[in-house]
Amino acid sequence: MVQKTRTKQPAYKSRNQRQGKKLFEKVSQYSCYENNKKLCTTARNFIRQHNYKPPCIVTVLKYNGQN
Numbered sequence: 001m002v003q004k005t006r007t008k009q010p011a012y013k014s015r016n017q018r019q020g021k022k023l024f025e026k027v028s029q030y031s032c033y034e035n036n037k038k039l040c041t042t043a044r045n046f047i048r049q050h051n052y053k054p055p056c057i058v059t060v061l062k063y064n065g066q067n
């Protein structure tokens with residue numbers, strides 16, 4: 001069995017990850033559910049209906065159709 005060796009991340013990579021996490025903490029995040037439309041269309045409609053202004057993050061979740 002081949003053993004995977006764990007490599008240490010370069011300092012710049014971990015620093016970039018920390019900076020990204022700080023940005024995510026400052027940005028508003030919302031989620032909505034997709035209803036048989038394209039994900040992008042659902043996100044646009046959600047933003048338009050709730051009058052959200054950038055910067056924000058919208059996560060669109062898919063229904064599986066079995067409710």
